[in-house]
Amino acid sequence: MAELSENAVPAATVGRLPYYLRALRDLADEGVALTSSSELAERSGVGSAQLRKDLSFLGSFGTRGVGYDVQSLADYIKAALGLESEHRLAIVGIGNLGHALANYSGYTQRGFQVAALLDASPEVVGTEVAGLRVDDIGDLSAVIAERRVSMVVLATPGGVAQGVAEEVVAAGVREILNFAPTALQVPDDVVVRSVDVGGELQILAFHAAARAAVAED
């Protein structure tokens, strides 16, 4: 399939595609060949009208009364997400979080391979983590070029994250997954996604407080 332009699909739809893909993979693993929009929506945790609308941005799928072909829809979403070829990652900052991220076993199944680990500490550089030798951050641009790294996962302390991100961008990387508690300033053509477990917990705390306030009324 031709790659979709970034602007053709709303960001919120792109954000749900991985959930549809995971649900389709589960169905395929269970030997299910055809699925309905309601089943796929339920497994993905969205409403079926939302699912149909999201899929309409990608093309025309499904046969009325028959449903969606699990494998071909999964292949189509994979292509839309740019997962037909493997993406090679570097994880920068191999502390507590970097170790956990390096040891995560789910990358391959989802289209990624960890190709490099980098850190600044002499105690960490040269050690082996998850089967890879940790490289020195000073060798960042060479490592990125040699290992054909296209995405970087940032797990350094917040205070150094901006500087590291600038080096990563200078080395040619355009996609960064940022775990550091820093709002990274990057050029317009660089995409940063930030993960914040603490922020998510605060949102849950908001809902808990709102529920408690209603119960008190």
Ligand SMILES: NC(=O)c1ccc[n+]([C@@H]2O[C@H](COP(=O)([O-])OP(=O)(O)OC[C@H]3O[C@@H](n4cnc5c(N)ncnc54)[C@H](O)[C@@H]3O)[C@@H](O)[C@H]2O)c1
């Ligand atoms: N987003 C989240 O939900 C979430 C959750 C946990 C931690 N964090 C953040 O992730 C980061 C890492 O947390 P941690 O607990 O693993 O910390 P840590 O101190 O255990 O690890 C940080 C690592 O970064 C390395 N480092 C420092 N400066 C560097 C540089 N310039 N270049 C490369 N490596 C460098 C250190 O040597 C260390 O190994 C912190 O910023 C923390 O706030 C975010």
